[in-house]
Amino acid sequence: MIPGLLENNNLFPLSSDDFKSIEMKTTFVNTTSRTSPPKGSEHDPVVVQLSDRSFALEVPAKTCAGGHNLMITIELKNVNREDFSKKVRFVCTAKVVSMLPLPKDRERIIVNLMQFDEKSWNDFREVFEARQKEINQFLEACKGF
Amino acid sequence: MNATRKKEMEAEKEFAAFLSKKRILIADTQAASRVGLSRALIGLGARANLVVTVDSYDVAREFLGIHKPHIVFCEYDLGLNCGLQLLSLFREARPDEKDTLFVLVTGNTSQSAVAEAAEKDVDLYILKPYNVDTLRHALSTAVKDKLEPTDYVKTILEGKQLLSASKPHEAMAVFERAMQMSPKPTLAYYYLGETHRVNKSVQIAKMNYLRGLEYNILHYKCLTGLYEALMEQGQTKEAYNVLKRITRYFPANPTRLSQVLRLAVMTGEYEDIEHYYEQFLNVEKKSPELVRHICAAVIVTAKYLLKKGEITRGLKLFHAAALTAGTLTQFLSEIILSLVDMNFPEEAEKVLKRFPPELESSRLYRGLDLLITSKLSSLSLTVSKGRQLIREGVYDPLVFRVIIESSARAGLKHSAEALADRAAKIWPDRKMEFSDLATQTETDPSYVKNASKSAE
Missing domain, CATH: 1.25.40 (Serine Threonine Protein Phosphatase 5, Tetratricopeptide repeat)
Structure with missing residues (x-):
């Protein structure tokens, strides 16, 4: 018999932490054209895909071109479910290697990392990898296969 | 080439062959996500003309109904709707789960979203931003599990079919056989429990759910099965404690x-x-x-x-x-x-x-207002206000209650009784209530004394 399963327990389904999601804020400066995207959350770049030494972003149209260098800052909040105050920051210089126009004045770009701190990069990727692992384990446990 | 790499390549080929025959729907409001995922899937073997991307829940729902895709990738947050709402439509469109997948690809990492997805039994929950290799591995594993289930899973499915065909005794034997096939046979215990519940043996069902939970306390089906069994047995306190646990894990x-x-x-x-x-x-x-x-x-x-x-x-x-x-x-x-x-x-x-x-201006509001007046203001104001309401035709039981009681407290017994008679004509089933208020409310001596003084 599992202790506390049928008896009164101190479990309360009330943690507002359960509703917190990792928040990612990405900004960049185009060091080649010396411009930045317009301000406002609707213009914020969004990281959509990661690789070993590159990543894909959705950005406002006409903020960069192929071959341009960008200084990208990515800040993550709510990265750790044990301690939601922890944050992760990743800064890099990256070169635009591919561009694809999208609807609604957006573009999908792929950037290769040029200058960055290896540890910061690993910490950044680890946030999502660790959470993905937790999620996989949770789903497996719930299904019980 | 070593044996492991050879095996991996064969698995990749099989997975590509699987994907190439499937109609795939990608639903995401973010264009870059749709494009990226579409490209990734085509790179893994999907046929470009069989991959459809949509940017809204409504379009996705319509597509599902008409074209019945084999695989759905969708974002959890689809504007005003949740991507999970598509899951039930998907299961209706494709009831044979064997070669279908429903995958959430989302930036929502919250436990509440994950738990909801687990409850609804999605096949995969992939976080954005994802790595394409991770995506490939997750998808190919999920496909392999479906196409080549373990003996344990095959036996469970056999038992489920017997249970659906109303053959509980044969089903029980199969689930008991399944228990020997896994070091953590929680699911087998769940289905054995369900079989006993179908047979009205709720106590034995309960024991099976409990046994299953000993291997895996998070098992959603066993937890909900146990909760339902306890409710059936009238053990509401125990059911409540189990429900708290369920709600904690699946908020x-x-x-x-x-x-x-x-x-x-x-x-x-x-x-x-x-x-x-x-x-x-x-x-x-x-x-x-x-x-x-x-x-x-x-x-x-x-x-x-x-x-x-x-x-x-x-x-x-x-x-x-x-x-x-x-x-x-x-x-x-x-x-x-x-x-x-x-x-x-x-x-x-x-x-x-x-x-x-x-x-x-509603009767309800004016009645409540009068009630509060009766507690915060003078008796004379209450009586006067109440009479005004009655003159205006605001016939509400509460209005009458307040004015009858206030009149009685003010020493206006005849008035109170007349009002009680009038109220009883409108609400005859409450006659006793109004009459008691008129006759049993004690007069407020201070009001009567002051009223007499004023009269003098």
């Missing part, structure tokens, strides 16, 4: 929250309700049913706390309930009546101000 399911509230009130666990209210505040999509349940539960708890002498907490909860009730006047009315009954007319007055302006 923010509005239906479940309603059940928890109901059970908390039934078992007298009022203090838990304050915690549930906090959780309710975090629920994004508050159904009208949930709002009603939370209001009712919070009001009951507020009354309990006031009776216990916990004034600050009780009043805070009453006001929280009033805020949550919004324009649900039946709850606002209940709160006002309770506050007046418990001697907090000033607090009742604050709640009365929450009535929508367009309802201030």
